[in-house]
Amino acid sequence: MDKHPEDMNLKEIFIEMKNISELIVDLAYSSVLFDSEAIADEVYALEETMDELHYQLTIRALLASRTREDAEQISEILNVATAIKDISNHAQNIAETVARDLDIHSVIQESLKYTDEKIFRVELxxxxxxxGIPLRESELASRIGVTIxxxxxxxRWVYNPPKRFIFSNNDVLMARGTEEGHLxxxxxxKGRRSKW
Amino acid sequence: MDKHPEDMNLKEIFIEMKNISELIVDLAYSSVLFDSEAIADEVYALEETMDELHYQLTIRALLASRTREDAEQISEILNVATAIKDISNHAQNIAETVARDLDIHSVIQESLKYTDEKIFRVELxxxxxxxGIPLRESELASRIGVTIxxxxxxxRWVYNPPKRFIFSNNDVLMARGTEEGHLxxxxxxKGRRSKW
Known part of the structure; x- marks a missing residue:
């Protein structure tokens, strides 16, 4: 997200909401699997952004409705937008089980282990x-089988970063890959490995 | 899904529900993007399976609650299961806009185009x-950049098919890739291309 939701147009907001809804479901499962409050916190932050985007989209939609035709089209957009927001809401419900700290979700964790590829969170x-190097040069996908x-x-969030994306200190990467790739x-x- | 929900244990049901929830969100967006009733139909079918799984999970959970500790653990599982079911419910809401046939979701379609990789549906x-050949031998990922x-x-559904998975006539593939890979x-x- 390069812009604040207030400065985005309807389409930009919609794209952002869709991106969040896809990412947040994966992260929610991942937070439970790793019992990770850090990942759960990413889910909460995304959910907060989603609420703000949904609000800004609603405002723009209402302002754009002039004719009956406008209103019909826009009511459809609002329906879809609300469904997208609700998806992220339920993802948050899933992530909230981490904070409850009851250590009673072993069935859930056991179930989540049954996937070869997991989503994980790594801070540079x-x-x-x-x-300082672009994603293309990192060759993470081909060399260690990890997709950012x-x-x-x-x-700020960058979803599906382009190949020219340049990594920077403190970047928080959400990645998909095997346990080995994660390690x-x-x-x-952490800078403990300079070749891969 | 190799078994009917009635013959699955709690963990198996949970895994199935998680798999559906991840797939159904992608398919829902895809149905709108391609204005495809065939993809929307896959969403409805998955949503129906999800409802059945959620019911079977609830039954099993209730039968398994004997002590107070059981009940606490199981109530948490039910919370998460309901959140997962709700995600698929909202995905269905998104797919339903296709059936309404109003041709008024151009903003939505325009927004969805802004991704390099799309989810598509192809029938063998x-x-x-x-x-007759296994997924491994097909080398679809490395040769045409398409992931099944x-x-x-x-x-029956197979989510994230393993490398040994063997393609069969009439299989319906849900794939992720670029527009070129799709073509x-x-x-x-269709059998119009024998080398790739």
Missing amino acids: EEQSKLI IAVRRGK ILKEIA | EEQSKLI IAVRRGK ILKEIA
């Missing part, structure tokens, strides 16, 4: 060799 | 060279 540290599905930089990326992110 | 025909995310065979896979599925 100053010493990491990834910093989103990056959070402070409060390697963690080492790279 | 008798002449296809894919039939699920396969429907009649009423090539369509040709392969």
Whole structure:
């Protein structure tokens, strides 16, 4: 997200909402699987952004309705937007089980283990060799089988980062890959591994 | 899904529900993007399966609650299961806009176009060279950049098919890839292309 929701047009808001809804479901499962409050926090932050986007979209939609035809089209957009917001709401419900700290979701965790590829969260540290190089050059996908599905930089998100995306210190990477790929990326992110 | 929900245990049901919830959101967006009733129909079928799974999970959960500790753990499982079911419910709401046939969701379609990779649906025909060979040998991912995310065979679904999965006539493939990959896979599925 390069712009604040207030400065985005209807289409930009819609794209952002769709991106969040796809990412947030994966992250919610991942937070439970790893019992990770850090990942659950990403879910809450995305959910908050989603609420703001939904509000801004509603405002824009209402202002754009002039004729009956406008209103029909826009009512459909609002329906879909609300469904998208609700998806992220329920993803948040899933992530909230992490905070309850009851250690009673073993059935859920057991079930989630049954996937080869998992979503994980890795934060880049100053010493990491990834910093300053573009995603293309990192060759993470071909070399360690890890796909970067989103990056959070402070409060900004980049979904499906393009190949020219350049890694920066403190970037929080959301990645998809095997457990082995996860371990390697963690080492790279901490600067403990300079070749891969 | 190899078993009917009635014959599955709690964990198996849970895994199935999670798999559906991830697939159905992608398919719902895809149905709108391509204005495809065939894809919307897959969404409805998955949503129906989800309802059945949720019911079976609830029954099992209630039968398994004996002590207070059981009940606490199980109430958490039911919370998560309901959130998962609700996600698929809202995905269905998104897909339903296709059936309304109002041709008024251009804003939505325009927004969905802004992704390099799309989810599409391809049905294997008798002449296809894919039939009878395992996913591994097909090398669809490395050669045409297409990932098979699920396969429907009649009423049975296989999510994230393993490398040993063997394609069969009439298999319905849900795939992720670029528009170019989509076109090539369509040709392969129809038997119009024997090399790729």
